Amino acid sequence: MSQLYVTPSAISDLRRVQTAQWHYAGETNEPQPGLCDLRTFVQLLEERGKSAGMPDFGWRTGLASSYGNRGDVGRAVLGARTLGTALHRLVQYFPLIQDATALALKVEDSSAILSYRILDPDIWPRHQDAMYSLGIYAAMIRLVAPSDWLHVELSIEAEASEVKADLSHLVGTQVIYGCGLNALRFPAAWLDKELAIMKSADPLLLRSLSRQLVGKRRATAVGDRTREIIYRDMASGQVGQEQIARELGVTSRTLRRKLCAEGHSFQELLDDCRMRCAARELTARRHLSLSELALRLGYAEHSTFSRAFHRWAGTAPQVYRREHLIH
Structure with a gap:
């Protein structure tokens, strides 16, 4: 990111x-x-x-x-x-x-x-x-x-x-x-329950903040916004290109085009997010099995996850976990 x-x-x-x-x-x-x-x-x-x-x-x-x-x-x-x-x-x-x-x-x-x-x-x-x-x-x-x-x-x-x-x-x-x-x-x-700490916020202030929020979202690269949604929703298993496109207010075709213009593809971003989460979980969750981790990341089989992780990290997930736990 x-x-x-x-x-x-x-x-x-x-x-x-x-x-x-x-x-x-x-x-x-x-x-x-x-x-x-x-x-x-x-x-x-x-x-x-x-x-x-x-x-x-x-x-x-x-x-x-x-x-x-x-x-x-x-x-x-x-x-x-x-x-x-x-x-x-x-x-x-x-x-x-x-x-x-x-x-x-x-x-x-x-x-x-x-x-x-x-x-x-x-x-x-x-x-x-x-x-x-x-x-x-x-x-x-x-x-x-x-x-x-x-x-x-x-x-x-x-x-x-x-x-x-x-x-x-x-x-x-x-x-x-x-x-x-x-x-x-x-x-x-x-x-x-009542929360009376400051005087009521001016509606003009709220509208100004909403405009700032829209401006910030528009200024954020589509690839970064896509990564955020993937990371946010990965645990629920509800990560899909069409769903993300809807949240961003574009069609799937437009999302693919915008990502391509930034040098990305949706699948590339999804795979990279999965592997970065895997690397963190392998070392932070010492007792989490590979099967459980694979399911969390959206893989139906842990063997599929293991092959994907090996391509990304250059080593098997078991080896990666052992080496990082040692050090």
Whole structure:
């Protein structure tokens, strides 16, 4: 994927929280003002958590952060009258905050699920970033239900062996490890609770953000937008050229033409996304069988997956896993 960014407000807010919480003075290798490379931001959080010896560093930092420091997007989110409206705006305008990241809100029966996942599989490890983001969203949820935190459940991508700590004890509620998404599950009834933090967002502000969102999508290469959808939907098995073309508002023929103009084919992008996900899963999910991994990636037979991986990596998946686990 092309270089990915996170908004400058995320860096300034991170620095503000660390200074206030831990009297952090900064380092010479910190990202400078301006758009920050997403990989650099994630690595920064991982390094800070490790140096502080705090498995919940990201969580604590997120809880102490404020979306009010996220510029116009923050004002739109915190200018909502209910938690549900705030989270829907957060999901809608999040691409203006951070690139290539899937943020979604859905309701299942009596539960609401707010999920977060960086789509680029090459950005790993990313446990502290996940906890940082969930911490920010948890702070919003706590505003409407401050005494009911035990009704919330956390899911994270990282395995328990990677975290090496009892996060349930540290965050005060149940944590499920090794999931496909990082998520907060909470009672759906909370979505209707009043959230009066800032004055109501001006409709002109919302229209301006919508125009910015359209402009950003139009400026993003078709190949990059296609990759994002493939990464987002791969786990569901609903990855198809026609479905992606519909989401992009073009016909399958036009999608093929636009990809060709950028030097790609749909099958090439799909295969590359599958193999990059496979490489990450082989090392991050040590107990995941090849058959299970093949199914996750959309292969009916693990032998077909193994041959495809060998063509891409130059080695069998079992060998790749063994070599990378050793090192």
